[in-house]
Structures are given as structure tokens and as C-alpha cells.
Amino acid sequence: MTKSLVWILLFLVAFAALFVLQQLTRQTGTSSMDAGYYNGMGEAGGTADTSNLSGKELLGKFECTRCHGDDLNGTPMAPPLKGMAKYYDRESLIAYLRSPERNQTGTRFDEYKTKYATGVMPAFGNKDVKDLGKIADYLLGQ
Ligand code: HEC
Structure with a gap:
């Protein structure tokens, strides 16, 4: 025992x-x-170091091209991103990317709502402003 x-x-x-x-x-x-x-x-904290990426590369990295197309000519989910200089300068484009809902300018957005009903432009306010600046510079040259 x-x-x-x-x-x-x-x-x-x-x-x-x-x-x-x-x-x-x-x-x-x-x-x-x-x-x-x-x-x-x-x-750190899941945020990749993007400082060495170009504006064009960032469009892929942030998956903009997934909706707007590799050639930026648009898809059934999102409008083309050509000729943005007609609508934006650098500052207003960055503002739009950070908060799309609040920075919609022009009547084309009414059209977008029905035409691209399956896609919603995400807010990129959590991204480094420098990266958004690089994207804006690139887009304004397209
Ligand atoms: C999930 C799909 C999706 C992703 C990802 C996306 N977008 Fe969009 N984007 C849209 C849609 C849909 C619109 C049309 C406006 C709306 O419905 O809010 C739009 C609108 C825009 C516009 C305004 C076009 C205009 O005529 O003024 C810009 C600029 C833009 N997107 C840039 C970007 C950039 C840059 C990225 C990546 C950082 C991105 N988008 C990622 C779906 C997307």
C-alpha cells in the first residue's frame, strides 16, 4: 500500500x-x-517596412490593383485610376485615400455607387502618409 x-x-x-x-x-x-x-x-506589429517601395509597387502591395486592375484601367469592382490629375492635386488625393467617404468630389461618385456596387473603396488612413504620397505622385502622372 x-x-x-x-x-x-x-x-x-x-x-x-x-x-x-x-x-x-x-x-x-x-x-x-x-x-x-x-x-x-x-x-513590427505586422506592418511591413515599405520605405523602399515605389508608388507603383505600393499599388500592388496595398492591393489597389486587385480592385482597380493591374493596368489601372478598372475592373467590375472599381473605376479606372487614369487621369486622376483632372480631379485631384497631391494633397486632396492623399486626403481621399485616407478617408474616401468624406472626400468624394464630383457627381461621378453617384455613378460609381451603382456601377461598382460590389466594390467599396477602403480607407487607407492607417498607412504611412509618405507611402500615400508616393502613390499620389504616381497616380497623378497616369
Ligand atoms: C476593395 C476594392 C478596392 C480597393 C482594394 C481599392 N479601391 Fe480605390 N476604389 C474602389 C471603388 C469601388 C471606388 C469607387 C468609389 C466608391 O465606391 O467609394 C474607388 C475609388 C478610388 C479613387 C477615386 C476615383 C475617382 O474617380 O475619384 C481612387 C483615387 C482610388 N480608388 C485609389 C485607390 C488606391 C490608391 C488604392 C490602394 C491604396 C485603392 N483605391 C484600393 C475600390 C477599391
């Missing part, structure tokens, strides 16, 4: 030790991965 109790106790202790060990290794595993993620990849 006492002998089997000792065995059970031994098992419990071994089990607890293994559990603690596993927790410890898991913690060091995650933190070293985090260090690699932040230092090695040059990324």
Missing part, C-alpha cells in the same frame, strides 16, 4: 516536472522567434 503510494507520488512529480519543463521551453521558443521577427525581418 505505501509502496504503491510512493510510485504514484513519483509519477505525479515526474509529470509536474515535465509540464514545467515544457512550459519553459515553449516560452523561450516564442521569445526568440519574436526577436527574429522584429530584428531580422525589419517588421
Whole structure:
């Protein structure tokens, strides 16, 4: 009776030790991965470093082309992005990208609502203004 109790106790202790060990290794595993993620990849909080991307590249990176088309000629989801200089200067285009709903100018937007009913222009207010500036510069030259 006492002998089997000792065995059970031994098992419990071994089990607890293994559990603690596993927790410890898991913690060091995650933190070293985090260090690699932040230092090695040059990324923090899931925001990629975009400072070396051109305006054209950013259109792909931010998936503008997914809706507006690789050639910016529009898709059934979104209007073409050619000739934007007719409607915007650099500042007003950045303002539009940051908050499209509030910066719609002109009656073409009434048309867009029915023509591109499946697409909604997302707000890019969470993006670096420098990146939006590069995009604006690029678009205004198209
Ligand atoms: C999910 C699809 C979608 C994505 C992604 C998207 N757009 Fe749009 N965009 C639209 C739609 C739809 C409109 C038409 C306006 C509306 O419905 O709000 C629009 C309108 C615009 C306009 C205004 C066009 C005009 O005639 O004034 C600009 C400029 C624009 N988008 C640029 C961009 C840029 C730059 C990006 C990426 C940073 C982007 N869009 C990403 C769907 C999208």
C-alpha cells in the first residue's frame, strides 16, 4: 500500500516536472522567434517596412490593383485610376485615400455607387502618409 503510494507520488512529480519543463521551453521558443521577427525581418506589429517601395509597387502591395486592375484601367469592382490629375492635386488625393467617404468630389461618385456596387473603396488612413504620397505622385502622372 505505501509502496504503491510512493510510485504514484513519483509519477505525479515526474509529470509536474515535465509540464514545467515544457512550459519553459515553449516560452523561450516564442521569445526568440519574436526577436527574429522584429530584428531580422525589419517588421513590427505586422506592418511591413515599405520605405523602399515605389508608388507603383505600393499599388500592388496595398492591393489597389486587385480592385482597380493591374493596368489601372478598372475592373467590375472599381473605376479606372487614369487621369486622376483632372480631379485631384497631391494633397486632396492623399486626403481621399485616407478617408474616401468624406472626400468624394464630383457627381461621378453617384455613378460609381451603382456601377461598382460590389466594390467599396477602403480607407487607407492607417498607412504611412509618405507611402500615400508616393502613390499620389504616381497616380497623378497616369
Ligand atoms: C476593395 C476594392 C478596392 C480597393 C482594394 C481599392 N479601391 Fe480605390 N476604389 C474602389 C471603388 C469601388 C471606388 C469607387 C468609389 C466608391 O465606391 O467609394 C474607388 C475609388 C478610388 C479613387 C477615386 C476615383 C475617382 O474617380 O475619384 C481612387 C483615387 C482610388 N480608388 C485609389 C485607390 C488606391 C490608391 C488604392 C490602394 C491604396 C485603392 N483605391 C484600393 C475600390 C477599391
